[in-house]
Amino acid sequence: MSLALGTAARPRLSAGAMEALAGWALMLPATIAFLAMLLLPTLATVLLAFTDYELGAAAPAWIGLANFADMLTDRGLRTSARNTLAYVGIVAPASVLGGLGLALLVEAGARGRAFFRAVFFLPVVSLSVAMASAWQYLLHPTIGPLNAELRALGLPTPFWLSSSDTVLLSLAAIGIWENIGFTMVLFMAGLTAIPRELYAAAAVDGARGAWDRFRLVTWPLLGPTTLFVVVISLVRALRVFDTVAVLTQGGPNKASEVLLWTMYQEGFTYLRLGYSAAITLVFLVVVLALMALQTRVLDRRVHYG
Amino acid sequence: MGGIAVAGIGKRFGATTALAEVTLEVAAGEFVALVGPSGCGKTTLMRIIAGIERPDAGQVRIGARDVTPLRPADRDVAMVFQSYALYPHLTVRQNIAVPLTMRGLPAWHRLPLAGALLPGARAARARIAQEVARVAEPLGLSALLDRRPAQLSGGQRQRVALARAVIRRPAAFLMDEPLSNLDAALRVQTRREIVEIHRRAGAATLYVTHDQAEALTMADRVAVMLGGRILQVAPPEAIYADPVDLRVAAFIGSPRINTLAAEADAGGQVRVAGLATGLRARAPGPVTLALRPEALRPAAQGLPVAAEHVEFLGDGLLLHARHLPDGAPLVARLDPASPGRVAPGERLALEFDPARALLFGADGARLPTAPAGVAAYA
Numbered sequence: 001m002s003l004a005l006g007t008a009a010r011p012r013l014s015a016g017a018m019e020a021l022a023g024w025a026l027m028l029p030a031t032i033a034f035l036a037m038l039l040l041p042t043l044a045t046v047l048l049a050f051t052d053y054e055l056g057a058a059a060p061a062w063i064g065l066a067n068f069a070d071m072l073t074d075r076g077l078r079t080s081a082r083n084t085l086a087y088v089g090i091v092a093p094a095s096v097l098g099g100l101g102l103a104l105l106v107e108a109g110a111r112g113r114a115f116f117r118a119v120f121f122l123p124v125v126s127l128s129v130a131m132a133s134a135w136q137y138l139l140h141p142t143i144g145p146l147n148a149e150l151r152a153l154g155l156p157t158p159f160w161l162s163s164s165d166t167v168l169l170s171l172a173a174i175g176i177w178e179n180i181g182f183t184m185v186l187f188m189a190g191l192t193a194i195p196r197e198l199y200a201a202a203a204v205d206g207a208r209g210a211w212d213r214f215r216l217v218t219w220p221l222l223g224p225t226t227l228f229v230v231v232i233s234l235v236r237a238l239r240v241f242d243t244v245a246v247l248t249q250g251g252p253n254k255a256s257e258v259l260l261w262t263m264y265q266e267g268f269t270y271l272r273l274g275y276s277a278a279i280t281l282v283f284l285v286v287v288l289a290l291m292a293l294q295t296r297v298l299d300r301r302v303h304y305g
Numbered sequence: 306m307g308g309i310a311v312a313g314i315g316k317r318f319g320a321t322t323a324l325a326e327v328t329l330e331v332a333a334g335e336f337v338a339l340v341g342p343s344g345c346g347k348t349t350l351m352r353i354i355a356g357i358e359r360p361d362a363g364q365v366r367i368g369a370r371d372v373t374p375l376r377p378a379d380r381d382v383a384m385v386f387q388s389y390a391l392y393p394h395l396t397v398r399q400n401i402a403v404p405l406t407m408r409g410l411p412a413w414h415r416l417p418l419a420g421a422l423l424p425g426a427r428a429a430r431a432r433i434a435q436e437v438a439r440v441a442e443p444l445g446l447s448a449l450l451d452r453r454p455a456q457l458s459g460g461q462r463q464r465v466a467l468a469r470a471v472i473r474r475p476a477a478f479l480m481d482e483p484l485s486n487l488d489a490a491l492r493v494q495t496r497r498e499i500v501e502i503h504r505r506a507g508a509a510t511l512y513v514t515h516d517q518a519e520a521l522t523m524a525d526r527v528a529v530m531l532g533g534r535i536l537q538v539a540p541p542e543a544i545y546a547d548p549v550d551l552r553v554a555a556f557i558g559s560p561r562i563n564t565l566a567a568e569a570d571a572g573g574q575v576r577v578a579g580l581a582t583g584l585r586a587r588a589p590g591p592v593t594l595a596l597r598p599e600a601l602r603p604a605a606q607g608l609p610v611a612a613e614h615v616e617f618l619g620d621g622l623l624l625h626a627r628h629l630p631d632g633a634p635l636v637a638r639l640d641p642a643s644p645g646r647v648a649p650g651e652r653l654a655l656e657f658d659p660a661r662a663l664l665f666g667a668d669g670a671r672l673p674t675a676p677a678g679v680a681a682y683a
Contacts, residue, residue, distance in 0.1 A: 200357045201390035203377040205469070206407030216403070220394035 099183025164255030190225030307369030308509035338524035578630035607656030
């Protein structure tokens with residue numbers, strides 16, 4: 001309606017041009033937000049990564065790939081990368097398989113679906129900093145309930161978060177706890193999209209038990225969901241920061257130093273923004289590569305269209 | 306060889322009774338169509354026979370075995386689903402082979418890698434490939450074996466579902482409205498193909514449909530189901546000409562059978578609005594006189610009607626009229642050559658052949674009729 005009036009008032013613009021203009025106008029807020037919050041900061045980070053900029057220092061100098069060369073020889077960063085990989089290697093598969101298992105169990109149950117979904121989803125929506133404090137108490141070597149149980153059973157009571165042998169495992173356990181509800185909900189959505197008739201057909205065709213049904217129907221038809229869950233779990237695990245910042249701050253002895261924590265330290269403790277930006281850039285490339293893997297390569301093999 | 310036999314099947318979903326005391330037999334080699342309107346329980350009955358649903362009461366026998374407690378996989382049935390239920394991730398070849406791979410190969414043979422290496426697996430696979438080729442050929446699927454279901458047309462998918470059903474030579478075929486997703490031309494063609502497949506396989510076939518034309522044209526016997534009960538099981542001709550219940554008479558036949566409220570007087574003489582019909586009922590009381598459209602024809606005397614309009618069908622005419630005393634609609638199927646044009650509103654009389662008239666009691670049950678031995682329309 002208003003478009004028609006506008007055309008009448010300004011005859012120079014055709015109806016098509018007016019519509020295009022209205023479209024751009026409607027997109028403006030989102031475009032501004034995208035530019036200001038995402039694209040420009042990302043570009044700034046990319047540029048910073050090639051400078052020696054330090055907060056408070058004089059004008060930054062263009063140093064080319066020196067930051068990246070430093071990264072190759074930085075032993076702290078190497079530890080950090082290794083820890084991150086170990087963390088992702090535990091958290092991502094456990095979140096995917098655990099989420100799938102929980103989803104299958106909850107779906108198979110006759111009642112309480114909404115209840116279990118809510119219970120397992122709670123960690124996803126709760127504030128991870130606050131939850132980290134709760135974990136600090138649970139895992140406390142002397143007053144924590146976990147070690148109290150172990151002590152009662154006569155088992156060894158490790159210093160969960162303050163021993164370099166167990167700290168990464170403890171953080172990984174918290175990470176799984178945080179992610180598993182999310183993957184479960186995604187898998188449950190995937191499960192409801194599987195036509196019931198296929199299970200009936202599988203039963204008539206000779207599927208005798210749960211495993212046959214899973215192999216013939218559930219697993220293949222969950223393919224697209226699984227791919228998405230794997231990628232999202234990898235990315236979420238790679239991004240681990242909150243629990244490290246609150247519970248261990250990379251310690252003890254860099255045993256829980258992870259990529260984002262190192263980046264944060266470099267940027268906001270040592271104020272070496274150029275180097276920090278270079279780490280961020282590498283991180284971004286890894287995440288984007290995962291996304292590209294999903295959309296370009298694997299998507300074709302799990303959609304049966 | 307036993308075919309399919311269900312006895313006393315009952316099934317409730319919450320407060321609604323889906324099936325009540327259903328008993329039905331399909332002999333080996335016989336093709337029985339189970340026909341009824343949507344929601345009458347026919348699909349539920351089929352799923353109970355397949356073992357997908359459990360009955361609350363009753364027994365299912367397939368191939369002379371009581372299979373009531375068995376899983377679908379152990380019942381020796383194959384089923385064609387309305388949605389075809391093909392596995393979207395498998396090729397046509399793999400889809401057709403599923404009933405054999407699931408039964409023929411032990412679980413560890415079916416593992417992706419191990420299967421190829423184990424002794425005996427190769428021979429089993431070769432045998433399966435042979436069977437797939439055997440069933441795919443007559444259905445015209447040979448060229449499509451490496452496609453996925455998403456790359457097939459509706460008719461092709463339907464054929465894949467049929468091939469998957471016949472590959473294992475089961476004792477019983479169950480077909481749940483397999484033609485309802487096809488367009489009209491393909492449906493008529495596929496009817497014949499399904500009957501052919503049934504003949505070749507020689508198993509007992511139970512075919513669920515809401516389309517009476519399918520039921521009448523394909524089946525050896527037709528079972529009419531309404532409200533969770535089977536009202537009549539009979540050959541198509543008998544279902545049409547000799548229905549035992551007014552609901553069967555009304556469900557089968559197009560256009561719908563004409564019904565007129567009538568009264569049997571003290572002498573058993575059936576009168577419509579006071580007019581003697583030449584029919585006699587056993588007992589006095591209200592009855593329903595049912596007349597197929599082809600049992601009516603214009604005559605000098607008969608039921609007084611007002612013509613409404615005439616439909617030309619090519620091989621016949623349908624005269625739509627209203628019965629004057631009570632306004633009941635009547636349809637007569639006429640020879641296209643017979644009358645001249647009938648103008649709307651024109652009054653005429655329709656007579657009927659007493660031998661083809663059906664009488665039903667107040668409860669809908671069929672009543673025997675006899676010629677009254679008196680002049681009709683007096």
